[in-house]
Structure formats: structure tokens, C-alpha cells
Amino acid sequence: MSDRFISVEGIARRFPAPGGGTTTVFEDLWLSMARGEFVCMIGHSGCGKTTVLNILAGLDVPSDGTVIVDGQAIEGPSLDRAVIFQSHALLPWRTVIGNVAYAVSSKWRRWSAAQVAAHSQKFIDLVGLKGAEHKRPAELSGGMKQRVGIARALSIEPKIMLMDEPFSALDALTRGTLQDEVRGVCQETGQTVFMITHDVDEAIYLADKIVLMTNGPGAVLAEIAENPLPRERTRNEFHKHPLYYATRNHIIDFLVSRSRTFIEKARDTYNPRNVAVVRPGLPEPTIARAQDPSAKPSRGQQVAAH
Amino acid sequence: MKTASLTGRAAVVSFALLFTFLLAWHLATCGSKTVHHMNPEYAKLMGATATQGKSAMPGPIDVGAKLWEHLRRPFYDNGPNDKGVGIQLAYSIARVMIGYLLAMLVAIPVGFLIGMSPLMGKALDPFIQVLKPISPLAWMPLALYTIKDSSLSAIFVIFICSLWPTMINTAFGVAAVRREWLNVAKTLEVGTFRRAFTIILPAAVPTILTGMRISIGIAWLVIVAAEMLVGGTGIGYFVWNEWNNLSITNVITAILLIGLVGMLLDFILARLTRLVTFPE
Numbered sequence: 001m002s003d004r005f006i007s008v009e010g011i012a013r014r015f016p017a018p019g020g021g022t023t024t025v026f027e028d029l030w031l032s033m034a035r036g037e038f039v040c041m042i043g044h045s046g047c048g049k050t051t052v053l054n055i056l057a058g059l060d061v062p063s064d065g066t067v068i069v070d071g072q073a074i075e076g077p078s079l080d081r082a083v084i085f086q087s088h089a090l091l092p093w094r095t096v097i098g099n100v101a102y103a104v105s106s107k108w109r110r111w112s113a114a115q116v117a118a119h120s121q122k123f124i125d126l127v128g129l130k131g132a133e134h135k136r137p138a139e140l141s142g143g144m145k146q147r148v149g150i151a152r153a154l155s156i157e158p159k160i161m162l163m164d165e166p167f168s169a170l171d172a173l174t175r176g177t178l179q180d181e182v183r184g185v186c187q188e189t190g191q192t193v194f195m196i197t198h199d200v201d202e203a204i205y206l207a208d209k210i211v212l213m214t215n216g217p218g219a220v221l222a223e224i225a226e227n228p229l230p231r232e233r234t235r236n237e238f239h240k241h242p243l244y245y246a247t248r249n250h251i252i253d254f255l256v257s258r259s260r261t262f263i264e265k266a267r268d269t270y271n272p273r274n275v276a277v278v279r280p281g282l283p284e285p286t287i288a289r290a291q292d293p294s295a296k297p298s299r300g301q302q303v304a305a306h
Numbered sequence: 307m308k309t310a311s312l313t314g315r316a317a318v319v320s321f322a323l324l325f326t327f328l329l330a331w332h333l334a335t336c337g338s339k340t341v342h343h344m345n346p347e348y349a350k351l352m353g354a355t356a357t358q359g360k361s362a363m364p365g366p367i368d369v370g371a372k373l374w375e376h377l378r379r380p381f382y383d384n385g386p387n388d389k390g391v392g393i394q395l396a397y398s399i400a401r402v403m404i405g406y407l408l409a410m411l412v413a414i415p416v417g418f419l420i421g422m423s424p425l426m427g428k429a430l431d432p433f434i435q436v437l438k439p440i441s442p443l444a445w446m447p448l449a450l451y452t453i454k455d456s457s458l459s460a461i462f463v464i465f466i467c468s469l470w471p472t473m474i475n476t477a478f479g480v481a482a483v484r485r486e487w488l489n490v491a492k493t494l495e496v497g498t499f500r501r502a503f504t505i506i507l508p509a510a511v512p513t514i515l516t517g518m519r520i521s522i523g524i525a526w527l528v529i530v531a532a533e534m535l536v537g538g539t540g541i542g543y544f545v546w547n548e549w550n551n552l553s554i555t556n557v558i559t560a561i562l563l564i565g566l567v568g569m570l571l572d573f574i575l576a577r578l579t580r581l582v583t584f585p586e
Contacts, residue, residue: 059489077492089486093508093584102504106494138585156494 003034004068005192006056006160010272011065013051025051026219028272029065031211036190040203042251043213044259049196053164056194057083070159079107082153084163088145090137090152097133100124100152107156123155124148127181143174150182154189161186163195167202179205180235200251204229205238212254214262222262223276225250246281328366335365364555372555373562387547389539391560395567397539401457401532402525402571405464409521413469414514417476418502421510427477434470442467442528446535456536463532468521475517479510512583519575526568541567 012027025048033039041049054060056067058077067074069081090099100120105111111119124133127147137145146166153161166182167175183206186193197203203210210225228243238244254262263270344352364372380392420427442463449459483506491501533542541564548556 057493059492077495079493079495081493083489083493085486085489087486089484089490091487091490091505091508092586103494106496136585 004032005035005037005070006031006033006194007068008032008052008056009065009068011052011055011062011067013048013055013060014063024218025216026213026221027064029221030273030275031221031224033192033194033209035192037209038186038193038195038207039209039211040195040197040207041211041213042197042200042203042255043219044215044255047213047216047219047259049213050164053083053162053194053196056160057081057162059083079156080159082156082158082161084146084149084153084161084166086165086168088137088149090145090148092137095134095136096129096140096148097121097124099137099148100155103152104155120151120155123151126154126185127151141174142170143178146170146178147181150178150185154185159192161191161193161195163193165196165198168198175202176235182206200248200255201239203251204244204247205233205235210251212251212259214259218263220263220270220272221275222254222259222266223278226277226279228279228282243281250278250280331366335361335363337361362554364558368555369558369562372559376559376563386538389544391541391544391563394539394541394544394560395563398529398533398541399567401461401540402464402522402529405461406468406522406525408461409465409468409525410472410518413472413517413521414476417473417514417517418480418506420473420477421480422502422506427481434473438470438474443531443535446532450536456538460529460532460536460540464525464529467528468525471520471524472514472517475520476510476514479513479517480506482513483509508582508584512579515575515579515582519572519579522571522575523568526564526571530564 008029008031011029013025014022014027015025017023025046029052031039041052043049051060055062056069056074058074058081091102094102097117097120100123101116104116104119108116108119121133124130127150129144129147129151132140132144137148140148146169149166163182167178170178179202185191193206195206204227208227208231210227212222212225213219214222225247228247229238229241233241258265376391380390382388382390383393416430420430445463445466446459449462450456453459453462487505487509488501491505496504529540530542530545533540534546537543537546541560545557545560545564548554548560
């Protein structure tokens with residue numbers, strides 16, 4: 001945690017409750033991310049994952065705390081942070097290249113039309129949409145739409161990519177291909193990514209760190225699981241790695257039971273500013289674990305997929 | 307094949323209905339043809355209604371003949387009370403266009419303001435709610451008194467009646483732009499002005515055009531009544547003048563033409579709407 005490229009410092013989000021008082025979605029959330037790191041956040045619906053992402057994007061404001069990116073506190077949305085929306089959010093009256101060019105011309109306002117077109121085309125080619133530049137979003141499949149969303153986010157060459165369940169609306173095959181592509185592009189460019197997902201395998205395949213949230217309302221960041229798998233992993237092989245099931249079981253155990261009981265059990269030892277970092281399956285965690293031992297993953301035991 | 311046959315069958319039914327209607331009309335107005343024996347001078351005085359049992363209502367053939375006569379010479383001008391129906395329609399269309407375009411120039415920006423600013427929306431709402439249900443013709447005396455020109459007063463009445471549907475639809479379309487599109491603009495740091503023209507306007511333009519289509523329909527409805535009041539020129543005046551002449555044939559002809567022009571105006575706006583509507 002030496003390089004604090006992104007530093008989330010004690011943020012909370014509260015809404016006025018319908019019957020007076022306030023509802024706290026999550027509170028006292030501390031998290032830091034290094035440059036080039038791929039972080040996935042997992043948690044049940046209602047734990048405020050999307051709110052965290054919106055705060056990082058500058059679309060929402062925390063009720064408490066701040067987020068510092070590259071030495072500067074976030075004040076509203078920025079072209080440094082690109083968002084890939086779950087619903088892809090393409091502008092239906094613009095073509096594929098029109099959608100990407102809209103982002104490009106927003107970032108580089110003085111560029112000529114030819115410059116904008118050339119730059120947009122580069123990213124359309126990158127996501128494999130060559131030949132579909134002049135189609136409208138309505139003519140594209142779900143996977144192709146999300147590719148446009150990815151091209152649009154990449155085209156502004158952001159410091160951080162924020163992805164809100166970008167693949168959840170896609171079929172399994174398309175999802176797999178897009179995960180491969182996103183992983184490839186991010187590793188190539190050293191992109192820093194914060195992604196929300198519901199899919200445990202997706203998190204294990206893509207992420208360096210997996211952030212586990214307890215159930216909302218009043219959710220907290222329970223622990224950070226460091227991915228023990230080697231950085232050079234492939235889609236075909238990563239689930240055969242000896243540590244794969246340990247990691248997977250650890251996360252699923254958390255989602256099934258510990259996300260509910262965590263706050264009660266760890267009330268005395270929980271320190272939101274220094275949450276436990278676990279490396280599932282590895283004998284010596286880097287940081288002493290404050291968790292109860294029952295959370296130890298069972299070796300090799302297969303857990304039915306969610 | 308299926309849709310083509312549906313259109314074809316619909317056309318057959320339409321023609322059958324038209325034919326039935328024209329036949330019924332003809333039979334109802336053709337008269338009994340029983341010629342009473344009376345003094346020829348007297349019969350001439352009384353006309354066909356009394357002598358042949360013919361209805362005072364013209365039949366479809368009379369109207370057709372009249373229509374043909376009008377269409378053959380639409381633009382003649384024999385002085386203030388005898389102008390071709392083409393000239394009268396042109397006056398009406400010109401008034402509608404001027405009043406309508408002025409209304410659009412006001413309604414769309416104001417609707418934008420209402421839709422983008424919840425404060426202005428709430429502040430202007432009571433005025434709109436009170437002004438909207440006022441019959442446009444109720445403004446006529448006020449317009450005549452202040453403007454002191456009957457033709458301009460008619461344009462004002464068109465202006466005021468075209469205003470509301472477009473304004474309300476614009477406000478609705480602007481307020482209903484999807485949050486995610488606005489978020490895209492926000493994350494790209496797009497300024498308010500550029501956002502209005504590149505996100506909100508294209509997203510709202512189908513709704514705005516729907517409002518404009520309702521407005522043109524209302525404007526065409528109102529111009530006839532307005533011209534009956536102000537007189538002088540226009541298709542509304544023509545209808546009233548022919549009623550004073552007791553020329554029911556001309557009245558029916560004018561009714562038919564009013565309907566056709568209204569259909570044409572609606573068709574143009576429908577076409578425009580289809581051009582700007584985007585598939586989702």
C-alpha cells in the first residue's frame with residue numbers, strides 16, 4: 001500500500017429515510033489503490049457498490065470523507081476518470097464512431113474533425129468493431145454495444161477506468177471474450193481499473209485485489225482478498241490453478257454467510273482504516289488476520305456456482 | 307405479403323364505405339321527382355324543392371361539380387366577396403404559418419427552460435395551467451382592442467393556441483432525458499450549452515415534434531373559427547360568406563378542402579417526426 005494513486009478516505013453515504021431519520025448505505029470506507037492495479041468490488045445488492053463507483057466517478061458526493069486521486073481530491077466528474085456503464089449508455093442517435101468521437105472531441109476540444117475521426121477509429125479497431133463504424137447502437141448486439149462503451153472509455157485515455165458491472169447483461173460467451181479483451185488492453189496500457197461485479201469467477205480472472213463488502217444498509221468494507229493467482233493467467237487455465245478453488249471458496253463463503261455476520265463477529269477487532277488483507281490458500285498472509293479462523297477456505301472443495 | 311394484402315383489403319373496405327356513403331347521400335337528397343302540376347310561373351318561383359320534392363341539401367354530384375369548378379379556377383379574384391378558394395386557403399395557411407412559427411420560437415425555448423430548471427418549471431406551472439384551458443377565441447376581443455388589426459388578431463389567436471402543446475411537450479421531453487445520457491455528458495465534462503445541444507435536444511426532439519404536430523392540428527382547427535369572426539379573407543370567412551349566400555354546396559366543398567389541408571399539414575409533421583426519431 002505504498003503507492004496511493006487512489007485513496008478513498010473514510011467515505012460514507014446516507015440518504016434521508018422515508019419516515020424521518022437517515023439510512024446509511026455504507027460508512028467509513030477506506031481503500032487505496034496503486035497505479036496500474038485492477039480492483040474488483042463484490043457484495044450483495046444494496047451494499048452501495050454502485051454508489052462507491054459513482055462517488056469515484058464524481059457523479060455522486062459522499063456524505064462524509066473524501067476521495068483523493070493522484071494527489072487531488074475529487075470535485076465532480078473528470079475526463080481523467082472514464083466510466084463504463086452497465087447499460088452501456090450509448091447515444092442512440094449517433095453512430096458507433098459518432099459515440100466515440102463525442103468523447104474524443106470532449107477531451108481534445110481543439111482537434112480537427114479529421115484528428116478526432118482518426119483517434120476514434122483507432123479505438124474502434126482496438127475493440128474489434130472495424131466495419132461497424134457507421135451503424136447505430138440499435139443495430140448492434142449487446143456485446144457490440146458494450147464494446148463501443150469500452151472504446152469510448154478508452155479513447156479519452158483516462159487515468160482510471162470505472163466499470164459498473166460492464167458484462168452482466170451479456171451472454172456467457174460474449175462475456176468471456178470481452179473479459180479477455182479488457183484484460184489484454186488494461187495490462188498493455190497499465191490501466192488502473194475499479195470494477196464492480198457480481199461474478200466471482202470474473203473477479204478472480206481479472207482482479208489483482210478483490211474488495212469484499214458486507215451487506216447493506218450500513219455496509220462496511222470487510223476485507224481485501226489479494227488474488228494469489230499469477231498475473232499471467234489465461235481464461236482456459238486459471239481455474240485449474242491450485243489456488244483457484246481456495247480463492248473462489250473464500251469469496252463464496254464470504255458472500256453466503258460472512259457478509260451477513262461479519263459486523264457482529266468482528267466488532268471489537270475491526271478497524272476500517274486497516275482492514276484485513278487475506279491471500280486465500282496461502283499459508284502466511286502478509287498482514288496478520290483479524291478474522292475468525294472459521295473463514296479459512298476449505299481446500300479443493302467445490303462450491304456450487306451461484 | 308401479409309402486410310401488403312392487409313393494406314389492399316383495407317383499401318377495398320375504404321372504397322366500399324365511401325361508395326355506400328355517397329350512394330346514401332345521393333338517395334337521401336335526390337328527391338321524389340313527382341312533378342306537381344302548377345302554374346309554370348309559380349313553379350319557377352318555388353324552385354325544385356317544392357315542385358320536384360327535391361331536398362334543399364345538395365347531393366354528392368352537385369358538390370362534385372362545384373369542387374371541380376373550384377379546382378379548375380382556384381385563384382380568380384372578382385373583388386372582396388368573390389375570390390377563388392385557392393386564394394382563401396392561401397390566406398388561411400399563411401396566417402397559420404406565421405402564428406405557428408412565432409409560437410414555436412417562444413414555446414421551444416421556454417419549454418427547454420421549464421424542463422431543465424425545476425425552479426422555473428414550478429414557478430411557471432400555475433400560469434400555464436391557467437392560460438392553457440382558455441379558448442383561443444376568448445382572446446379575440448382583447449386582441450382586436452390592443453392590436454387594432456383583424457388580420458394580426460387572427461395570427462395572435464393562432465399564436466396563443468399553438469403555444470401550449472409544444473411548450474408542455476418540450477418541457478416533458480427535456481425533463482425526461484435519460485439520466486445515463488446526462489451522466490455520459492457529465493463524465494466527459496461537457497458544458498451546459500454543449501450538453502443542451504448535443505444530448506438534451508437530440509433526445510427530446512421526437513417529443514418536441516409530437517407537440518408541434520398537436521399544435522399545428524389545433525392551429526388549423528382554430529383558424530376557421532377565427533376567420534369567421536374577423537372576416538375579409540380566408541377559408542373560414544369563405545364558409546361563413548357562403549352560408550350567408552345560402553350556398554350549402556360551397557360550404558360542403560370548403561369543409562372537404564379544410565379537411566384535406568389539415569391532413570396534409572399533419573402528414574408533413576408526421577414525416578418530420580419520423581426523420582428525427584431514433585430507434586432504441
